[in-house]
Amino acid sequence: MFSVKMALQSILREKWINFLTMATLGVLLFIFFAILLVLYNVERLTSKIPSKLSSLVVLKDDASKEEIAAVESEAKRSKLVKTVDFISKEAAMEDLKKVFKSDDFILKGFGENPLFNSFEIKFKSDEDVKTSDIKALISKLKTHRAVDDVEFGQAQMESLSALKHGVRTIGVTLSTTFACAVVFISYTTVKILFYRRKEEIEIYKLLGATRGFIRLPFFLEGAIVGFCGGLSGAVMLQVLNKITLSKLTAEIPLFAVVNIPFTVFLLFPVIGLMLGLGGAVLAVGRVRY
Amino acid sequence: MIVLDKASKYYDAQAALKNVSFSIKKGELAFVTGPSGAGKTTLFKLLYLAETPDDGTITIAGFNTSNLKEATIPFLRRNIGVVFQDFKLLNNKTVFDNIALTLRIRGIMERETKERVHSVLKLVNLRHKSDKYPATLSGGEQQRITLARAIVGEPTVMLADEPTGNLDAENEDNIMKIFKYINNKGTTILIATHNRSLFTNTGKRVFYLDEGTLAKEEIA
Ligand SMILES: Nc1ncnc2c1ncn2[C@@H]1O[C@H](COP(=O)(O)OP(=O)(O)O)[C@@H](O)[C@H]1O
Ligand SMILES: [Mg+2]
Numbered sequence: 001m002f003s004v005k006m007a008l009q010s011i012l013r014e015k016w017i018n019f020l021t022m023a024t025l026g027v028l029l030f031i032f033f034a035i036l037l038v039l040y041n042v043e044r045l046t047s048k049i050p051s052k053l054s055s056l057v058v059l060k061d062d063a064s065k066e067e068i069a070a071v072e073s074e075a076k077r078s079k080l081v082k083t084v085d086f087i088s089k090e091a092a093m094e095d096l097k098k099v100f101k102s103d104d105f106i107l108k109g110f111g112e113n114p115l116f117n118s119f120e121i122k123f124k125s126d127e128d129v130k131t132s133d134i135k136a137l138i139s140k141l142k143t144h145r146a147v148d149d150v151e152f153g154q155a156q157m158e159s160l161s162a163l164k165h166g167v168r169t170i171g172v173t174l175s176t177t178f179a180c181a182v183v184f185i186s187y188t189t190v191k192i193l194f195y196r197r198k199e200e201i202e203i204y205k206l207l208g209a210t211r212g213f214i215r216l217p218f219f220l221e222g223a224i225v226g227f228c229g230g231l232s233g234a235v236m237l238q239v240l241n242k243i244t245l246s247k248l249t250a251e252i253p254l255f256a257v258v259n260i261p262f263t264v265f266l267l268f269p270v271i272g273l274m275l276g277l278g279g280a281v282l283a284v285g286r287v288r289y
Numbered sequence: 290m291i292v293l294d295k296a297s298k299y300y301d302a303q304a305a306l307k308n309v310s311f312s313i314k315k316g317e318l319a320f321v322t323g324p325s326g327a328g329k330t331t332l333f334k335l336l337y338l339a340e341t342p343d344d345g346t347i348t349i350a351g352f353n354t355s356n357l358k359e360a361t362i363p364f365l366r367r368n369i370g371v372v373f374q375d376f377k378l379l380n381n382k383t384v385f386d387n388i389a390l391t392l393r394i395r396g397i398m399e400r401e402t403k404e405r406v407h408s409v410l411k412l413v414n415l416r417h418k419s420d421k422y423p424a425t426l427s428g429g430e431q432q433r434i435t436l437a438r439a440i441v442g443e444p445t446v447m448l449a450d451e452p453t454g455n456l457d458a459e460n461e462d463n464i465m466k467i468f469k470y471i472n473n474k475g476t477t478i479l480i481a482t483h484n485r486s487l488f489t490n491t492g493k494r495v496f497y498l499d500e501g502t503l504a505k506e507e508i509a
Contacts, residue, residue, distance in 0.1 A: 002393045203377050206339065208367035208442075209394040211360065289338065289362040 003213060007220035014193055018225055021189040025182055025229025029272050030236045032178035037237070037260055039171040042164060055138065055152040057119040063146035068117070071144045075121055078137050083122045089115040116148070131161055179275060182229070186222050186279025194218055194284060201287075211287045218284045219277060226276015230269035238265060290315040290446055290477040291336065296345035298331050298501075305331040307501040308345070313479060313494075318472045320488040320509070321481040323498035329481035330374055332498070333448050336479075337369050338362055350446050367395060370439030370476075372449040376431050378423040384410070384434050385419045391442045409437040412467060428455035436464065440471060447471065447478045453487060461487070 011018050057075070059068060068086075075084045092115040123134060138150045194201070204214055241260055291313040298306040306328045313319050321329050334340040336349055338357070347354045350368040357365065378387050385406055392402040410416045413433040423431050432455050439447055449468070453461045465487060472478050480487065488495050488509040497504040 002396070200379055200381075203379060204390070204394065205363070206337065206366065206371065206373075206377065207391050207394055207438075208363045208365075210363045213394060289359050 003216040004220060007217040007224065010193065010197075010217060010221055011224060014196075017189060017192065018221070021185060021225050022228045022232065024185055025226060025272065025276065026232035026236065028178055028182050028185070029230050029233030029268065029275075032175055032182065033233055033237050033264075033268050033271075034240075035171050035175045035178065037264070039168065039175070042167045042171075054123065055121045055134075055150055057121060057141055057150050058148040059117040059119070059146050060148045061116060063117075067144065067146035071141060071146050072119060074141060074144070075119065075137075080123050080133055080137060081121055082124045083120075085120045085122075087118050087120055089113050089117050092116075092118070182226070182272070182275040183279040183282070186226055186276040187283045188279075189225065190218050190222050190280040190283035193221065205287075205289060214287050215284050219280050222280025222283070223273050223277040226279070227269050227273040229276065230272020233272065234265045234268035237268075290317070290350065291479065292346075292348040293332075293335075294346045294348075296332075296335060296342045296347055298328075298335060298340060299343050304501045306335070306342075309498075309501075309503045310345075311496055311503060311506065313477060315477055316472070316475055318468065318478045318491075318493050319480070320493060320495040321479060321498060322483060322485070322488070322495055323504070325483060326500075327498040328501040329483075329498060330450055331501075333371070333450050333479075333481060336448055337366060337371050367442060368445045370442055370444035370447040372432075372435050372439045372447070372452045374450040374454065374481075376423075376435045378431060378434060378438075380422060380424045383420050383422060384415065384426070387423060387434060388438045388441050391438055395442075405441050406437075409441045412440065412470075413437045414463070429457070429460055432456060433460075433464070436467065440467075443476075445475075445477060447476050449478065449480045451482055452480060453482065453484060 072084055075081055093113050138152055141147055142150055201214055294310050296309050335342050335347055338354055352365045388406045389402050413436055415433055453464055468478055491509050493509055495509045496506050
């Protein structure tokens with residue numbers, strides 16, 4: 001209890017250095033959180049895209065039933081595939097008729113059905129569904145005699161995954177840098193406070209203070225400063241979110257998909273606390289007698 | 290209670306303490322004397338483990354200091370009350386808080402702390418200075434605060450380094466009365482002083498240090 005009191009006293013006594021640290025940590029953590037949110041949103045949006053990806057396997061007109069069944073079972077065996085639907089050329093025609101509705105005389109003009117039998121393959125949306133695997137499956141399907149061609153939005157998928165990869169690399173690098181900066185600033189502040197009280201600490205030791213007793217106030221101080229920094233960073237982010245995002249959404253509807261889960265605002269001060277505490281632990285180090 | 294066996298301490302090849310052996314029984318009150326620079330403070334530093342001996346062994350309050358784990362040192366120090374020659378008071382804390390620190394460090398409740406601090410303040414006759422800061426007090430008053438801080442923890446061993454260095458004769462008498470009082474309650478006390486009048490005709494043992502060696506031991 002006395003330790004808690006000492007930590008609070010120290011924060012009040014050294015209010016300027018602590019306030020500056022909190023403000024700096026607030027700004028750093030704000031950027032850190034913003035990066036995390038960008039990462040989160042990119043992950044969230046792109047992880048849904050593979051499920052929207054589907055591929056159309058066009059079958060030859062003269063393919064036998066067995067040959068078609070072989071294609072279907074090959075596709076179904078793959079771990080990447082969610083569903084395989086057979087679309088007969090008659091069904092395709094029905095769909096087309098629905099599109100043209102009353103103008104179906106256009107279609108009648110063809111006489112014989114010009115469409116083809118096909119399979120529509122929908123892929124799973126798992127993280128581990130990779131473009132390269134899908135490509136491999138498709139080239140395997142192409143070797144079947146029954147298969148005429150396979151249509152697949154390969155180029156888009158590749159550039160999307162490259163973008164995702166790039167954002168992830170930059171995001172992880174930046175957020176690691178900022179997390180280190182937060183730890184470093186907490187470290188420096190606690191180190192300064194520790195050295196300022198060096199004489200006092202020596203006396204504490206001579207009077208029989210344990211390591212824990214000496215270190216706890218500094219740990220608490222790092223944790224409290226980190227927590228407050230995290231809290232202010234989260235508040236800044238929320239304010240920015242409210243002001244900017246609503247305007248942006250009005251201008252560019254794409255931003256409507258940006259999502260900031262509220263629980264994150266509870267998590268941020270905790271992240272700040274952990275980083276601040278980490279810096280303090282490093283700063284105090286081993287107390288020697 | 291205190292046993293030194295051929296204890297030596299060197300500062301850069303210069304011996305501050307050389308081959309010193311003596312032992313002090315539980316409940317004894319004894320003196321260490323000698324000219325300035327004789328090694329009295331160094332001897333005390335070895336006893337409360339601010340320094341480690343370069344040679345020999347030291348046993349105090351049941352702890353052998355040569356094979357002590359670092360984590361045990363605080364608990365050894367809680368058994369030893371030290372009156373430091375340079376006081377070591379905290380100038381950003383009041384007299385009350387300086388003394389209370391000894392107890393707060395041990396996790397003693399505030400109510401008990403308050404009672405005990407007030408009772409030692411009364412003992413050293415500084416109750417009215419409880420809320421003052423050490424720097425605003427005289428050397429003699431600061432010395433008595435240091436004594437009060439050493440007493441409040443109810444140590445089994447008390448080490449007093451020049452406890453009357455800043456006191457006039459009347460205060461000196463009062464301080465010695467306090468030492469006798471706590472000694473009578475069972476505390477083992479070792480007092481370092483260059484002031485012969487403190488021990489003459491007390492009938493207590495006196496250890497004479499000279500240039501780091503134990504020159505003689507006699508009963509005053
Ligand atoms: N930290 C130190 N570094 C180097 N020499 C020291 C140190 N402390 C004491 N000494 C030397 O050790 C000798 C004994 O000092 P000290 O124990 O303080 O004597 P006393 O307390 O009897 O006056 C002196 O010569 C002093 O200069
Ligand atoms: Mg001395």
